[in-house]
Amino acid sequence: MDGRFDEAVEVARKGKKFLVVSHVSPEGDAIGSLLGLTLALRSIGKDVTAYLEDPIPEVFAFLPGASTVVHALDGAGPFDATFAVDCGQKDRLGRGFVELNGPGHIVNIDHHATNDCFGEVNVIVPDASAAGELVYDFCKAAGIAITPEIAENLYVAIHTDTGSFRYSSATADAFIKAGDLVRCGAEPWKIARLVYENLPARKFKLLAMVLSTLDVIDIEGPGGTKIATLAVTLDMFRKAEAEKDMADGFVNYARGIEGVQVGILFRESGPQTYKVSMRSKGEVDVAELTKSFGGGGHRNAAGCSLKGSLEEVKATIIKAIRADRSAHRV
Numbered sequence: 021m022d023g024r025f026d027e028a029v030e031v032a033r034k035g036k037k038f039l040v041v042s043h044v045s046p047e048g049d050a051i052g053s054l055l056g057l058t059l060a061l062r063s064i065g066k067d068v069t070a071y072l073e074d075p076i077p078e079v080f081a082f083l084p085g086a087s088t089v090v091h092a093l094d095g096a097g098p099f100d101a102t103f104a105v106d107c108g109q110k111d112r113l114g115r116g117f118v119e120l121n122g123p124g125h126i127v128n129i130d131h132h133a134t135n136d137c138f139g140e141v142n143v144i145v146p147d148a149s150a151a152g153e154l155v156y157d158f159c160k161a162a163g164i165a166i167t168p169e170i171a172e173n174l175y176v177a178i179h180t181d182t183g184s185f186r187y188s189s190a191t192a193d194a195f196i197k198a199g200d201l202v203r204c205g206a207e208p209w210k211i212a213r214l215v216y217e218n219l220p221a222r223k224f225k226l227l228a229m230v231l232s233t234l235d236v237i238d239i240e241g242p243g244g245t246k247i248a249t250l251a252v253t254l255d256m257f258r259k260a261e262a263e264k265d266m267a268d269g270f271v272n273y274a275r276g277i278e279g280v281q282v283g284i285l286f287r288e289s290g291p292q293t294y295k296v297s298m299r300s301k302g303e304v305d306v307a308e309l310t311k312s313f314g315g316g317g318h319r320n321a322a323g324c325s326l327k328g329s330l331e332e333v334k335a336t337i338i339k340a341i342r343a344d345r346s347a348h349r350v
């Protein structure tokens with residue numbers, strides 16, 4: 021019997037009126053986990069409010085329960101308890117939540133190793149590929165039957181957070197739970213079509229412009245490496261009539277090139293300002309690299325913001341990688 025959820029199950033059993041929340045700028049795991057848990061608690065007769073500060077991206081609007089999510093909490097409290105999923109810090113739950121009167125006991129269910137345990141009950145499992153896995157475990161521990169609607173949400177959570185089962189986080193447990201969710205009614209092909217093969221043409225128009233900026237650069241020397249850069253400007257967004265979030269993930273095209281160790285996307289965010297996204301698949305620690313520019317992230321995925329023209333910002337980053345590589349030579 022999985023004892024990690026004992027206290028969380030107890031809170032769910034005792035209370036009646038719950039709030040379920042996740043982080044700002046929600047992606048597949050945040051949304052799938054939030055909706056999966058919301059539907060699970062509703063299925064055992066609880067009164068559940070699901071809250072996200074930011075809108076649900078269009079691509080996830082099909083998920084069961086998505087239309088019931090609210091984006092403001094004025095007068096919604098007090099609650100018997102709040103369940104927070106996929107969120108490492110309380111302030112990332114959004115302003116509406118932070119200002120809420122009466123969240124009740126906070127149950128914090130997450131898989132980020134950096135979670136600061138802001139709840140009264142904290143179930144933090146860094147080995148889990150997605151918070152969706154933990155909501156699955158919670159349902160099992162609470163004896164809640166996984167309906168096809170819950171399954172669809174949790175499958176999306178695991179599928180998106182493992183990069184479609186490509187990342188090192190795609191453990192046997194992730195596959196086993198995803199498999200069980202399919203058994204419970206999640207339809208992989210339907211979900212793949214809706215999440216990955218349902219993209220607006222504007223995104224591809226933007227991508228065509230961004231790919232034309234591709235630059236593959238050899239960083240020579242004993243600790244040498246190969247990097248690839250892409251750039252997206254405000255003018256490109258205008259020409260493609262694309263929204264800002266449509267460039268999300270483009271940096272992976274740079275990392276995906278044969279022999280390239282670090283992929284970089286320079287994204288114009290204002291006058292003489294660029295956001296720099298870095299993705300590594302080798303020994304270069306991009307979190308360490310971006311830290312010197314006031315940024316941060318994980319070893320394989322990090323970012324920072326720099327002032328200057330595109331040429332200046334690019335030169336600064338290349339110089340930093342060159343210095344890093346010569347410091348790390350064997």
Ligand SMILES: [Mn+2]
Pocket residue numbers: 049050106131149150151181
């Ligand atoms: Mn997650």
